[in-house]
Amino acid sequence: xxxxxxxxxxxxxxxxxxxxxxxxxxxxxxxxxxxxxxxxxxxxxxxxxxxxxxxxxxxxxxxxxxxxxxxxxxxxxxxxxxxxxxxxxxxxxxxxxxxxxxxxxxxxxxxxxxxxxxxxxxxxxxxxxxxxxxxxxxxxxxxxxxxxxxxxxxxxxxxxxxxxxxxxxxxxxxxxxxxxxxxxxxxxxxxxxxxxxxxxxxxxxxxxxxxxxxxxxxxxxxxxxxxxxxxxxxxxxxxxxxxxxxxxxxxxxxxxxxxxxxxxxxxxxxxxxxxxxxxxxxxxxxxxxxxxxxxxxxxxxxxxxxxxxxxxxxxxxxxxxxxxxxxxxxxxxxxxxxxxxxxxxxxxxxxxxxxxxxxxxxxxxxxxxxxxxxxxxxxxxxxxxxxxxxxxxxxxxxxxxxxxxxxxxxxxxxxx
Amino acid sequence: xxxxxxxxxxxxxxxxxxxxxxxxxxxxxxxxxxxxxxxxxxxxxxxxxxxxxxxxxxxxxxxxxxxxxxxxxxxxxxxxxxxxxxxxxxxxxxxxxxxxxxxxxxxxxxxxxxxxxxxxxxxxxxxxxxxxxxxxxxxxxxxxxxxxxxxxxxxxxxxxxxxxxxxxxxxxxxxxxxxxxxxxxxxxxxxxxxxxxxxxxxxxxxxxxxxxxxxxx
Numbered sequence: 001x002x003x004x005x006x007x008x009x010x011x012x013x014x015x016x017x018x019x020x021x022x023x024x025x026x027x028x029x030x031x032x033x034x035x036x037x038x039x040x041x042x043x044x045x046x047x048x049x050x051x052x053x054x055x056x057x058x059x060x061x062x063x064x065x066x067x068x069x070x071x072x073x074x075x076x077x078x079x080x081x082x083x084x085x086x087x088x089x090x091x092x093x094x095x096x097x098x099x100x101x102x103x104x105x106x107x108x109x110x111x112x113x114x115x116x117x118x119x120x121x122x123x124x125x126x127x128x129x130x131x132x133x134x135x136x137x138x139x140x141x142x143x144x145x146x147x148x149x150x151x152x153x154x155x156x157x158x159x160x161x162x163x164x165x166x167x168x169x170x171x172x173x174x175x176x177x178x179x180x181x182x183x184x185x186x187x188x189x190x191x192x193x194x195x196x197x198x199x200x201x202x203x204x205x206x207x208x209x210x211x212x213x214x215x216x217x218x219x220x221x222x223x224x225x226x227x228x229x230x231x232x233x234x235x236x237x238x239x240x241x242x243x244x245x246x247x248x249x250x251x252x253x254x255x256x257x258x259x260x261x262x263x264x265x266x267x268x269x270x271x272x273x274x275x276x277x278x279x280x281x282x283x284x285x286x287x288x289x290x291x292x293x294x295x296x297x298x299x300x301x302x303x304x305x306x307x308x309x310x311x312x313x314x315x316x317x318x319x320x321x322x323x324x325x326x327x328x329x330x331x332x333x334x335x336x337x338x339x340x341x342x343x344x345x346x347x348x349x350x351x352x353x354x355x356x357x358x359x360x361x362x363x364x365x366x367x368x369x370x371x372x373x374x375x376x377x378x379x380x381x382x383x384x385x386x387x388x389x390x391x392x393x394x395x396x397x398x399x400x401x402x403x404x405x406x407x408x409x410x411x412x413x414x415x416x
Numbered sequence: 417x418x419x420x421x422x423x424x425x426x427x428x429x430x431x432x433x434x435x436x437x438x439x440x441x442x443x444x445x446x447x448x449x450x451x452x453x454x455x456x457x458x459x460x461x462x463x464x465x466x467x468x469x470x471x472x473x474x475x476x477x478x479x480x481x482x483x484x485x486x487x488x489x490x491x492x493x494x495x496x497x498x499x500x501x502x503x504x505x506x507x508x509x510x511x512x513x514x515x516x517x518x519x520x521x522x523x524x525x526x527x528x529x530x531x532x533x534x535x536x537x538x539x540x541x542x543x544x545x546x547x548x549x550x551x552x553x554x555x556x557x558x559x560x561x562x563x564x565x566x567x568x569x570x571x572x573x574x575x576x577x578x579x580x581x582x583x584x585x586x587x588x589x590x591x592x593x594x595x596x597x598x599x600x601x602x603x604x605x606x607x608x609x610x611x612x613x614x615x616x617x618x619x620x621x622x623x624x625x626x627x628x629x630x631x632x633x
Contacts, residue, residue, distance in 0.1 A: 233479065240504060241429045247532030248435040252442070255534055274529050281504070290474075291507035294481050299509035306508070306558045 007086040007189035011182065023086075024181040027188030030085040031127045034191070037082075038124020041075055045120055072116040073109065076199050079119075083199075086192035115198040123191060134183055138176040144169025217390035221325050224387075228328075232288035235280065243277045289331065297327050301334050301352055308350070309342045310367070316354040322361060326411050329387050330354065330363050333395065336380040337365035337407040345369025345405055356413060361393075364408045371403030381407070421545050424464060425450040426457035426471040426483065427502070436470065436531065443538050454482040461490055461497065468498045468545045472528075473510060484510065488517035495520030498545045502528050506555055515549070515627070524550040524586070543586050549627055550586030559584070571613050579606040584627045 010023040018024065048068055055061035140147070140155065145166035147153050153160040153169075160169050250270035257263045284290075292300035298316040305312035321327070334352055341350045347369030354363045385395045393411025423445050427433040430452070437447050449460040453476045461469060469490060473483035487499045498521040501514055511525045522544035530552060531537045540550045559581070572580065575596075582592045589607065593600040610626055 236474070236504065237429070241431060244504075244528045244531070245429075245431040245435055247529055248432070248439065251532035251534040251537075252435075252439060255442075270532050274532065277529050281506070290505055291509050295507070295509040295513070299507065303507045303509070303558075 007185050007192060011185050011189055015182075018185065019178065019181055024185050026085045027185040028131075030082065030188045030192065031131055031184060033082060033085075034119065035124045035128040035131075037075075037078070038119045038127070041116055042120035042124075044071060045116060069109065069113060072112045075116050075119070076109070076112040079115065079195055080199050083192055083195055086188050087196065111198040115195065118194075118198075127187070127191070130183070130187060134180040138173045138180055141169050141173025141176055144173060214390075214392070218325070221387055221390045225325055225328055228288040229293075232284055232290070235284050235287075236290075240277065240280055240284070243273055243280065247273045247277065286335075288328075292327055292331050293324075296321050297330055297354065300327075300331050301354070304331075304335055304338055305352065308338045310338075310345075310347055311349045312338065313349070313351045315352070318354060318356060318361075322413055325391060326361060326393075326413060329384065329391060329393065329411060330361060330409065333363060333381070333384050333388075333407065333409045334365055336384060339380075340373060340407075341365070341367045341369065341405075344373060345371075345403070347403075347405075359413050361411050361413050362408070363410075364406060366406045367404055369403050369405055370401075371399045371405050372401045373397060373399035373405050384409075421445040421468045421541070422464070422466045423447050423468045423470055424457060424460045424466040426452070426454065426469070426475065426486070428452045428472060428475045432472075432528070439531065439534055439537070440470075452476070454486040457486050458489060461494065465494070466497065468500065468541070470500045470502065470541070473501060473503045473505070481510070481513070484513050487514060487523075491517045491520045491523075498522040498524075498547065500524040500526065500541055500544050500550075502526055502531065503552075504528055506552075506558055508555055508559055511551055511555055521545075522547040522549065525555065526550070526552045527554055540586065548586045549584070551584045551627065553585050556581050556584045569614075572610060576606050576610050576613070579603060580610055580626060583607070583610075 007023050007027055010018050010021055045068070048064060048071065052061040052065035052068075055064060137155075144153065144155075144160055145163075148160045148166050148169070155169070160166060247270055250266055250273060254263060254266045254270060257266055289300055289303075291303055296318075298314075298318060301316060302314050305314045322330070338350065338352075341347050345367045347367035350365060350367040352363070352365050354361065356362070381395065381397065388395050388409060388411055391411050393409060395407070395409045397405070397407050399405040421440075423440055425433065425436055425440070425447055427436060427450070433450050433452065437450050440447050448464045448466055449456075451457050451460060454471075457469070457471060460466075469487070471483040471486060473481055475482040483501055483503075487501055490497055490499060495518060499514075501510075501524065503510055503525060504527070506527065514523060514525055517523075524540055524544035526537065526540060530540070544550050569577075578596060579592055582595055587595065589600050589603045593603045596603070614626055616626060
């Protein structure tokens with residue numbers, strides 16, 4: 001058995017291995033069978049077309065013509081089987097019985113119709129011609145030592161008379177045979193690839209699988225967002241409320257306790273509760289900023305700019321609110337970028353721009369700092385890149401040494 | 417001083433609601449109703465006609481900005497009622513939304529933590545009941561940090577910005593003079609400068625308009 005996985009790999013592999021493998025023989029079988037099948041298809045298709053066209057006035061013709069996809073579908077079933085000759089893992093598809101039972105309920109596969117037209121109109125005559133030439137020439141040459149004695153022999157203007165001519169002719173025949181084996185395998189491989197391209201529903205299945213994966217990734221991002229929202233709500237309704245209640249109680253106690261060490265301690269306790277509250281507020285903002293939900297991206301980014309230690313100019317022109325996952329991704333990109341500006345860039349100022357173009361949200365954060373930012377070095381941008389990826393967006397960091405640094409994200413405004 | 421206020425309180429967390437009622441009643445105010453959502457708040461305001469409303473922002477059913485929407489509705493229907501909004505957020509978008517509602521009585525935006533400073537909180541409440549605008553100092557501090565290159569605010573001097581920030585906190589000229597250690601006449605001059613630079617119409621409450629301009633940037 002051959003070691004190359006298919007005819008194409010065999011052609012590209014070691015020449016000796018090809019000649020000793022089964023691939024030339026399989027290819028020969030593939031091309032040889034395509035002639036009768038192609039001819040039969042031509043006859044059936046032509047007959048159906050003529051019959052349909054002739055009877056189309058009495059409506060019957062429409063039904064006859066509508067049968068063509070069923071016929072090409074059946075051809076598809078047969079051809080997918082035949083592909084096993086040149087490909088060990090042939091195209092998958094419905095079996096003959098399934099296809100017959102399904103009848104016209106399956107959608108018309110124009111690829112199958114196209115393949116039928118191609119096979120009946122072009123492939124089979126080419127295959128037949130190539131086979132006749134490639135097989136007859138070596139055969140004649142190989143028989144040269146005998147043929148020259150019985151008949152006058154002339155191959156492409158070469159008269160073979162002497163015994164030497166006969167031997168040379170035989171040698172040329174061997175060469176021609178090797179060449180034929182190559183060409184036949186090559187043609188079969190090419191034709192097999194074409195058939196697979198047109199007949200293999202695998203491609204469609206892959207596309208469906210990719211779409212499914214994309215959807216599930218968006219679901220994942222959504223789930224992530226929902227979870228953050230839940231945590232924020234839990235903190236707001238739980239720990240935050242209790243801390244506020246604590247500051248209130250301590251505030252009231254402060255008024256009741258007579259001046260002295262007791263009151264100082266109560267005041268210190270209240271101050272500590274306030275600090276805890278402030279810290280918690282910062283944490284909650286990092287998890288899920290409420291202002292983003294209530295007032296949208298522009299307001300939330302303005303707030304980030306207000307908090308930044310580096311002066312930030314914000315220019316955001318968005319006509320409408322964006323889907324929540326897109327808003328969140330954009331917000332966290334700006335948040336992370338501004339954090340990096342404050343920490344590493346030594347910038348004197350930064351600018352945030354956001355606009356919509358062709359249904360995509362574009363956000364840029366630019367500073368006038370020293371540049372040389374390494375986005376892979378433990379930066380939060382890595383996680384954001386993954387998140388944007390799931391939304392079909394992308395994130396670019398352009399930060400040459402000496403600056404300036406530009407963080408740019410783009411993301412489709414519609415999710416799903 | 418406004419004296420004893422008739423207050424309707426809206427706060428969905430029972431713990432905080434009770435705490436607030438305790439503080440307000442201890443201060444001698446009358447809490448005519450303490451409710452847990454915006455719908456009940458609007459019903460009681462229409463029914464009991466309080467002179468002051470104290471409300472949380474985030475309440476049932478959506479836990480979003482129900483308190484702000486209720487405040488806008490109250491201002492539209494009963495402009496004479498003073499409104500104090502208590503919030504968990506420093507973001508100025510909320511303040512801007514609150515101040516954007518129809519003109520009327522006093523209005524205030526305080527962080528909930530502020531209630532723990534009981535005297536300060538009660539003082540702010542009195543000022544709002546008196547018709548003033550009070551914005552939480554922490555929100556004002558955050559705004560003060562903002563630097564802008566364009567718009568009328570860019571033309572203000574540093575001193576004028578300081579004065580404006582204190583105005584936003586609801587301080588009188590006298591209090592501002594005390595805080596900045598300058599004379600009250602100097603403060604009046606700065607206030608006049610702010611009004612002129614922001615091109616505020618003398619027919620309106622220019623103090624509130626200036627704060628609004630400040631918050632909107």
